[in-house]
Amino acid sequence: MSLAFAILFYVATLVLVVGVAFKVVQYSKTPAPLKIPTTPAPTTTSGVVMRMFREVVFFESLFKSTIWTWIFAWAFHMGLFAVLFRHGRYFHDLLPAVIVGPLKYAAFAMIIGLIGLLVRRFAVNRVRYISAPSDYAMLILLLLIGISGSMMTFVSHVDIVGVKTYFDAWMTLDFDNLILPPDPVLRIHLFLVAVLMLIFPISKLLHAPGIFFSPTRNQVDNPREVRHVAEWAEKL
Amino acid sequence: MATKEFTIPEIQEYIEVPDAPIPDATAHLSPFLAKPMHQEPLGFPEEVVDDWKGETLEAMGDLLGKYRGLRVFMDICVKCGSCTDKCHYYIGTADPKNMPVARQDLLRRVYRRYFTFAGKFWGALGMPGFVGAADLKREMLDEMYSYYHQCSECRRCSVFCPYGIDTAEITMAAREILARVGIGQKYNNEIIGKVYTIGNNLGLPERALEDTLEGLEEDIEDETGVAVKLPLNVKGADILLITPSADFFAEPHVDGLMGYAKVFHEAGVSWTISSSASEAANFGMFIGSYENMRKISLRIREAALELGVKRIIFGECGHAWRVAYSFLNTLAGPFDFLDQSYPIPQHILDFTLGEIEKGTLNIDKSLNDEMVVTFHDSCNVARASRIGDKPGSQFTIPRAVIKAVCNNYVDMDPDTIYEKTFCCGGGGGLLTDDLLELRIKGGLPRMTALQTVTEEYGVTHMAAICAICKSQFTKILPYYGFDMDQIVSVHQLVSSALILTGQVDEDDDTESGEEAA
Numbered sequence: 001m002s003l004a005f006a007i008l009f010y011v012a013t014l015v016l017v018v019g020v021a022f023k024v025v026q027y028s029k030t031p032a033p034l035k036i037p038t039t040p041a042p043t044t045t046s047g048v049v050m051r052m053f054r055e056v057v058f059f060e061s062l063f064k065s066t067i068w069t070w071i072f073a074w075a076f077h078m079g080l081f082a083v084l085f086r087h088g089r090y091f092h093d094l095l096p097a098v099i100v101g102p103l104k105y106a107a108f109a110m111i112i113g114l115i116g117l118l119v120r121r122f123a124v125n126r127v128r129y130i131s132a133p134s135d136y137a138m139l140i141l142l143l144l145i146g147i148s149g150s151m152m153t154f155v156s157h158v159d160i161v162g163v164k165t166y167f168d169a170w171m172t173l174d175f176d177n178l179i180l181p182p183d184p185v186l187r188i189h190l191f192l193v194a195v196l197m198l199i200f201p202i203s204k205l206l207h208a209p210g211i212f213f214s215p216t217r218n219q220v221d222n223p224r225e226v227r228h229v230a231e232w233a234e235k236l
Numbered sequence: 237m238a239t240k241e242f243t244i245p246e247i248q249e250y251i252e253v254p255d256a257p258i259p260d261a262t263a264h265l266s267p268f269l270a271k272p273m274h275q276e277p278l279g280f281p282e283e284v285v286d287d288w289k290g291e292t293l294e295a296m297g298d299l300l301g302k303y304r305g306l307r308v309f310m311d312i313c314v315k316c317g318s319c320t321d322k323c324h325y326y327i328g329t330a331d332p333k334n335m336p337v338a339r340q341d342l343l344r345r346v347y348r349r350y351f352t353f354a355g356k357f358w359g360a361l362g363m364p365g366f367v368g369a370a371d372l373k374r375e376m377l378d379e380m381y382s383y384y385h386q387c388s389e390c391r392r393c394s395v396f397c398p399y400g401i402d403t404a405e406i407t408m409a410a411r412e413i414l415a416r417v418g419i420g421q422k423y424n425n426e427i428i429g430k431v432y433t434i435g436n437n438l439g440l441p442e443r444a445l446e447d448t449l450e451g452l453e454e455d456i457e458d459e460t461g462v463a464v465k466l467p468l469n470v471k472g473a474d475i476l477l478i479t480p481s482a483d484f485f486a487e488p489h490v491d492g493l494m495g496y497a498k499v500f501h502e503a504g505v506s507w508t509i510s511s512s513a514s515e516a517a518n519f520g521m522f523i524g525s526y527e528n529m530r531k532i533s534l535r536i537r538e539a540a541l542e543l544g545v546k547r548i549i550f551g552e553c554g555h556a557w558r559v560a561y562s563f564l565n566t567l568a569g570p571f572d573f574l575d576q577s578y579p580i581p582q583h584i585l586d587f588t589l590g591e592i593e594k595g596t597l598n599i600d601k602s603l604n605d606e607m608v609v610t611f612h613d614s615c616n617v618a619r620a621s622r623i624g625d626k627p628g629s630q631f632t633i634p635r636a637v638i639k640a641v642c643n644n645y646v647d648m649d650p651d652t653i654y655e656k657t658f659c660c661g662g663g664g665g666l667l668t669d670d671l672l673e674l675r676i677k678g679g680l681p682r683m684t685a686l687q688t689v690t691e692e693y694g695v696t697h698m699a700a701i702c703a704i705c706k707s708q709f710t711k712i713l714p715y716y717g718f719d720m721d722q723i724v725s726v727h728q729l730v731s732s733a734l735i736l737t738g739q740v741d742e743d744d745d746t747e748s749g750e751e752a753a
Contacts, residue, residue, distance in 0.1 A: 023311070026307070027304060027307065027308055030300075030301060030302070030303070030304040030307045030308075031302065031303075031304060032303070032304040032305060033302065033303065033526065033566070034526075034562065034563055034566060035562045035563070035566065036305060036402065036405065036562070036620070038391060038394045038395055038400055038402065038619055038620075038655075039618070039619055039620060039621060039622055039627065039630070039655070040622065040627035040628040040630070040631075040655060041627060042627060043626075043627060047627075055398070055400075059398050061318075061395065061396055061397060061398050061400065062316070062318055062396075062398040064395070064396060065318040065319075065322070065396035065397075065398075066316075066317070066318050066321075066396075069316055069317065069318060073316065073398075120317070121317075124317060125255055125256050125257060126255075126257060126317060126320040126321065126332070126335060127315075127316075127317035127320065129257055129320075129332045129335070129338065130315050130317060130320065130332075130335065130337045130338050130341065131315055132315070132365065132366065132367060132368035133365070133366045133367075134354075134366055134367045134368060135314075135315050135368075137366075199354070202352060202353045202354045203354060203367070204311070204312060204313060204314045204315070206311045206312050207311075207312040207313075207314050207399055210308050210311055210312035210399065211312065211398075211399045211400075213304060213308045214305070214308055214309075214312070214399050214400040214401070215304055215305045215308075215400075216305070216394050216400035216401075216402050217399070217400040221622060221627060223561060223562045223563070223565055223566065224561065224565055224579055224580055224581075227565045227566060227569045227570050228565070228566050229566055230302075232302055233526065233530075233566070236526075236527065236530060
């Protein structure tokens with residue numbers, strides 16, 4: 001079973017890294033033949049960097065649009081990042097306990113945010129109409145990951161030292177010490193995380209790398225000053 | 237087609253977003269299909285090709301490889317619903333497929349099914365719907381034709397999308413795909429054909445254009461006693477004016493054209509209109525066809541070279557200004573043969589404001605005192621381009637011009653102006669009577685905002701800087717209980733407050749009137 005999980009994670013990591021790299025290369029290789037920033041747009045590259053920063057960190061456009069979605073989405077994402085950061089502790093003691101200790105409560109922001117988004121998907125007629133089964137499934141998947149993770153932190157503590165040893169062995173390909181603690185919650189948690197990693201490059205989760213390639217947000221508003229021509233268009 | 241009886245929406249106190257979508261409320265709306273004679277000149281098949289499925293997927297694959305926006309937008313929508321209450325057509329029709337994301341999904345489900353692993357996997361299991369994919373069927377193309385012609389490519393949704401997904405880009409791609417399969421739209425394609433054969437959307441030949449301009453010169457002289465020229469094909473003129481052909485005779489457009497002429501006259505610049513490029517509009521953008529858009533744009537370059545002008549100025553037109561500002565340099569540049577000390581191209585409002593600031597125009601604001609004016613930001617100017625040199629000056633420059641010529645100006649609801657402006661309801665190649673129901677319903681948010689300022693501030697006129705907006709409002713205002721002449725050109729306001737040098741008809745009061753202003 002320990003080995004099965006190890007293999008699952010090797011595969012999932014490979015799919016995630018190669019899959020996302022493939023999409024990033026595909027996005028960057030696809031030309032943007034016309035200047036289409038949503039205006040008013042910055043007229044300098046540094047302005048565009050700031051616009052992207054506000055979009056990625058504060059979800060600026062969503063904030064302008066729908067405040068409840070923004071609250072839940074921002075709580076979820078920020079909670080997720082804090083929790084992910086905290087997971088550094090489980091890999092080779094990358095982070096001291098002082099820093100990561102209080103961050104464990106971020107899990108609640110994540111879970112509350114996810115519940116809010118899920119309820120919204122059911123409750124708002126318009127949003128229900130545009131939702132596919134996979135949209136619900138992904139929220140539920142994330143929710144189960146958050147809940148199972150929190151249970152190990154707040155309810156029944158898992159053998160953290162065992163988990164660290166396991167992932168140290170996993171990272172160093174030390175198959176002799178590949179012993180996963182037999183905690184069912186841990187195994188559910190890890191399995192769901194692997195599923196999430198596997199679907200990341202083939203689903204809407206691509207919004208994470210994708211936003212950086214969104215031409216309406218990443219283009220400089222300077223079409224009169226700088227001539228912008230795509231390679232395929234030059235041949236016409 | 238659009239023959240079904242329908243009710244005109246009632247203006248409510250606020251813009252109300254339909255909470256419960258009414259499926260297929262406007263499924264019956266579909267513009268007339270292009271005939272073979274409309275398809276052929278644009279390089280599209282004359283009728284639906286036998287292998288429509290193969291051609292759809294091939295065209296889609298081609299565009300996915302050419303447009304990063306399309307590729308990224310197809311992948312990254314998370315269905316957050318942020319856009320669902322933003323489209324004027326959804327607000328006006330309650331048809332859920334007029335919610336931007338649902339409109340996108342008509343194409344995205346095909347993308348998911350045939351271009352992604354998830355769609356192919358679940359499709360092979362017979363459950364493509366699990367991941368929002370669908371097997372391509374012939375009737376889906378008809379549905380796409382219907383709903384991608386219920387989008388005015390106004391980009392309001394892209395302002396509010398956390399990833400900047402622009403439904404306009406997807407609509408353009410879908411229309412291009414459909415046209416390549418042989419399903420084109422008559423209105424757009426017929427007009428593009430006229431541009432190729434005659435030189436403008438309206439099919440106004442050179443001789444008729446010459447007569448029209450002469451008539452306008454006479455009108456101005458009758459009114460003011462001053463001989464203001466509207467020159468045609470003058471070689472060696474400094475400025476080439478490119479303006480939508482509606483400016484040559486439609487109301488209130490033509491009053492705007494006379495306004496440009498008066499401003500040029502007072503500024504003392506030499507300018508000309510070209511009969512070979514007597515059209516600012518570029519419907520190639522509406523149908524998403526880079527090739528056609530480029531071909532139409534190149535006429536402007538050729539005209540500028542042929543006439544030997546130093547500057548290009550565009551008249552009041554929304555999508556034309558988008559193509560001019562955002563795409564012209566790309567499509568028909570570089571314009572290294574023009575005077576580089578001026579913006580290439582320049583917007584007429586930018587020019588006029590410059591003249592107002594220089595003090596070359598003798599303006600008597602009191603001449604517009606019987607009006608209380610508000611301003612409708614046109615979507616392509618607001619969200620897809622810029623006038624002037626600062627981000628957002630596309631909002632301040634028109635207002636500065638209006639305020640320089642009118643004493644009474646008020647803005648509409650802040651949620652309906654600037655980059656949040658609502659489309660007039662007739663943009664994006666939908667300004668055709670076979671879509672009248674859609675145009676009326678899509679105008680609801682703007683009409684609501686106008687009604688509010690009418691009641692609160694006694695607004696009498698709404699100014700616009702887009703030929704399509706002006707034509708659309710002229711048509712739909714009466715359905716909402718307004719008068720059709722309440723829509724005015726910004727340069728019409730300039731024109732009516734501008735006292736020409738040597739003008740005879742105004743009395744002595746004008747001097748004191750200006751000082752009071």
